Amino acid sequence: MSRLVTILNGPNLNLLGMHQPHIYGHETLGDVEVDCRTLATELGLELRFLQSNHEGQIVDWIHEARETAGGIAINPAAFTHTSVAILDALNTFEGPVIEVHISNVHKRESFRHHSYVSLRADGVIAGFGTQGYGLALRRLARLIDEKA
Numbered sequence: 001m002s003r004l005v006t007i008l009n010g011p012n013l014n015l016l017g018m019h020q021p022h023i024y025g026h027e028t029l030g031d032v033e034v035d036c037r038t039l040a041t042e043l044g045l046e047l048r049f050l051q052s053n054h055e056g057q058i059v060d061w062i063h064e065a066r067e068t069a070g071g072i073a074i075n076p077a078a079f080t081h082t083s084v085a086i087l088d089a090l091n092t093f094e095g096p097v098i099e100v101h102i103s104n105v106h107k108r109e110s111f112r113h114h115s116y117v118s119l120r121a122d123g124v125i126a127g128f129g130t131q132g133y134g135l136a137l138r139r140l141a142r143l144i145d146e147k148a
């Protein structure tokens, strides 16, 4: 199985660290990417780290991952709660999928309690701050190793 992992980030995460730090913390998405790249190297993974505010772009990247990646970690942000298109795209991907939320969505507004992506995800991480991305990478490395 490919040791390439794709990390996908949805809308507004380009502004991470610059708004609502009491919910999302002070780290920027650039900081998260640097940490993920360091950890990926330690774990022997290759990494593609992407962010888009556009649903169709995320669908296209999931289709690309079908051809190239051994696993996906995705923080779909607001699309978590709305996007059947992203769920359908993830259902075409055969490798492990981990869903990441920086905040504990279950402690927040009720509309954040439902996730379409959870219908496909092999695991869900919420409320661990940006540390959740590293936890997702560790889990994907384990699942990819187990399938090798």
Ligand code: DHK
Binding pocket: 011, 012, 013, 075, 077, 078, 079, 080, 100, 101, 102, 103, 104, 105, 112
């Ligand atoms: C990020 C967002 O932008 C919200 O729309 C989600 C998620 C939660 C997060 O915690 O990472 O509801």
